[in-house]
Amino acid sequence: xxxxxxxxxxxxxxxxxxxxxxxxxxxxxxSLVGQSGAGKSTLISLIIGEEKPDSxxxxxxxxxxxxxxxxxxxxxxxxxxxxxxxxxxxxxxxxLENVAFALEVSGEPAAMIKKEVPRVLELVGLxxxxxxxxxxxxxxxxxxxxxxxxxxxxxxxxxADEPTGNLDSINAWEILQLLMKINKTGTTVxxxxxxxxxxxxxxxxxxxxxxxxxxxxxEKGKYVL
Amino acid sequence: MTTLETKRxxxxxxxxxxxxxxxxxAATSMVAITLFIISIIIVLYALTSVAIQNSxxxxxxxxxxxxxxxxxxxxxxxxxxxxxxxxxxxxNYTTKExxxxxxxxxxxxxxxxxxxxxxxxxxxxxxxxxIAVKAYDLTDYSRIYDTLKGQRYAPYFQNVRDNQTVxxxxxxxIQFITRFGILLAAIFMVVTVMVTFNTIRLTIYNxxxxxxxxxxxxxxxxxxRWPFMIEGILYSLIATVLTSLxxxxxxxxxxxxxxxxxxxxxxxxxxISALFWRILLVNLAASIVLSAIASSIAMRxxxxx
Numbered sequence: 001x002x003x004x005x006x007x008x009x010x011x012x013x014x015x016x017x018x019x020x021x022x023x024x025x026x027x028x029x030x031s032l033v034g035q036s037g038a039g040k041s042t043l044i045s046l047i048i049g050e051e052k053p054d055s056x057x058x059x060x061x062x063x064x065x066x067x068x069x070x071x072x073x074x075x076x077x078x079x080x081x082x083x084x085x086x087x088x089x090x091x092x093x094x095x096l097e098n099v100a101f102a103l104e105v106s107g108e109p110a111a112m113i114k115k116e117v118p119r120v121l122e123l124v125g126l127x128x129x130x131x132x133x134x135x136x137x138x139x140x141x142x143x144x145x146x147x148x149x150x151x152x153x154x155x156x157x158x159x160a161d162e163p164t165g166n167l168d169s170i171n172a173w174e175i176l177q178l179l180m181k182i183n184k185t186g187t188t189v190x191x192x193x194x195x196x197x198x199x200x201x202x203x204x205x206x207x208x209x210x211x212x213x214x215x216x217x218x219e220k221g222k223y224v225l
Numbered sequence: 226m227t228t229l230e231t232k233r234x235x236x237x238x239x240x241x242x243x244x245x246x247x248x249x250x251a252a253t254s255m256v257a258i259t260l261f262i263i264s265i266i267i268v269l270y271a272l273t274s275v276a277i278q279n280s281x282x283x284x285x286x287x288x289x290x291x292x293x294x295x296x297x298x299x300x301x302x303x304x305x306x307x308x309x310x311x312x313x314x315x316x317n318y319t320t321k322e323x324x325x326x327x328x329x330x331x332x333x334x335x336x337x338x339x340x341x342x343x344x345x346x347x348x349x350x351x352x353x354x355x356i357a358v359k360a361y362d363l364t365d366y367s368r369i370y371d372t373l374k375g376q377r378y379a380p381y382f383q384n385v386r387d388n389q390t391v392x393x394x395x396x397x398x399i400q401f402i403t404r405f406g407i408l409l410a411a412i413f414m415v416v417t418v419m420v421t422f423n424t425i426r427l428t429i430y431n432x433x434x435x436x437x438x439x440x441x442x443x444x445x446x447x448x449x450r451w452p453f454m455i456e457g458i459l460y461s462l463i464a465t466v467l468t469s470l471x472x473x474x475x476x477x478x479x480x481x482x483x484x485x486x487x488x489x490x491x492x493x494x495x496x497i498s499a500l501f502w503r504i505l506l507v508n509l510a511a512s513i514v515l516s517a518i519a520s521s522i523a524m525r526x527x528x529x530x
Contacts, residue, residue, distance in 0.1 A: 070446070071446060074440075074443045074446070074448075075443065077440070077442065078442075082441055088434070088438055090434065090435060101438070102442035102443070105442060105448055105449075107229065107230045107448070109229060149442065150442075153442070153443065
């Protein structure tokens with residue numbers, strides 16, 4: 001489903017990714033581990049078309065993201081949900097409105113928004129907090145709103161970039177459970193993290209990156225750094 | 226673009242406008258001031274043109290006064306000849322008797338003048354017959370003047386006069402208004418673009434989080450850009466309506482005085498309404514172009530999509 005084919009990406013004076021090749025299958029749960037600056041975030045930026053590789057191909061369902069036209073990127077992003085460490089919710093909108101926002105800006109009709117938003121809020125277990133503003137929610141709740149927003153387009157792929165970075169261990173655990181639940185419904189999940197306990201508890205594929213290179217790629221892997 | 230999307234975009238643009246209402250008012254005022262200056266220039270230009278046209282009919286004429294000794298036959302010959310000159314549209318002959326009658330009419334309340342005229346015998350009457358020559362074009366007058374002043378007609382005329390200096394003065398006024406106006410308008414347009422640019426830049430800065438999220442969740446580029454365009458268009462529209470209203474009110478209130486000042490009988494409601502529509506159109510076009518330039522530059526530089 002997703003294939004990195006000899007991808008290299010450099011920034012001025014930094015080699016972020018060095019000749020990386022990965023195959024990710026539909027329905028996979030992939031943990032991407034490594035130290036900060038190892039290249040995990042670059043990898044995610046490449047998948048959503050935020051950055052272009054210097055060389056190599058990134059195929060998503062046989063579409064080369066590296067070649068995609070700027071005006072087609074929005075449509076790519078509707079197929080891919082993204083969650084970040086810094087959550088990125090709009091502070092002056094409620095949980096419901098934050099999720100609805102993703103559909104509004106994609107031009108979805110109001111009736112569809114009304115139906116879909118409660119559905120994903122239920123998926124992340126936040127029906128009761130639908131009308132709460134971000135400052136009225138805990139870190140874990142906010143991250144779940146962000147996941148709901150990422151899932152509202154019914155994406156084929158969910159990218160989570162350090163989603164638990166700012167959360168305590170209980171909240172982090174809950175977020176991980178949620179990601180695994182989403183994965184069980186058939187959505188491919190890529191989790192970039194350096195939270196050792198979380199990765200080890202998943203018992204699924206783990207790719208370890210160091211200095212822009214894959215040093216381990218293990219089924220049912222562990223955090224080995 | 227569906228109606229639903231259009232609605233959302235306009236709403237979003239309105240939100241941009243209202244969220245920083247004071248900055249929006251400042252930007253709108255700046256656009257309005259520029260439009261006001263452009264409007265004033267248009268009004269001045271139109272009025273001066275009317276004035277010149279009007280006065281050309283009155284003053285656009287070369288007047289030549291015959292000598293006392295020029296015979297009636299010579300007068301007739303000269304008139305026929307001048308009528309044949311290039312650029313001459315019309316030659317009006319005023320006889321000596323008509324000149325005297327006119328003089329008496331003009332000075333009917335000044336008995337001293339009439340008396341002094343009566344002192345003269347017919348033969349030495351200082352008032353003489355004259356011709357008033359009108360040209361097709363304003364630029365022809367100096368040539369006609371030179372011809373009448375020349376050798377050929379020297380025996381017949383004692384004096385030739387034209388109003389070239391007055392015409393030139395009017396032309397200089399209109400030229401000054403045009404040049405100064407264009408310069409002033411240009412300066413204000415540049416300032417307006419800068420102010421509007423800065424305002425939109427500020428809105429982009431204020432909404433950077435929102436824009437970032439919009440990009441992440443798959444909003445198209447134009448969907449991200451349009452609210453900022455609409456914000457700029459709002460400045461233009463409000464400023465245009467405001468300025469045009471003020472100008473219309475001024476035109477209606479001042480038309481009496483303007484007529485008096487330019488000694489035009491009637492400006493006429495048709496002139497005022499024609500002027501108003503022209504101003505409205507020019508304002509609308511100018512403001513939309515200005516704000517489009519400003520928002521495009523701001524978006525190109527600060528809105529990464």
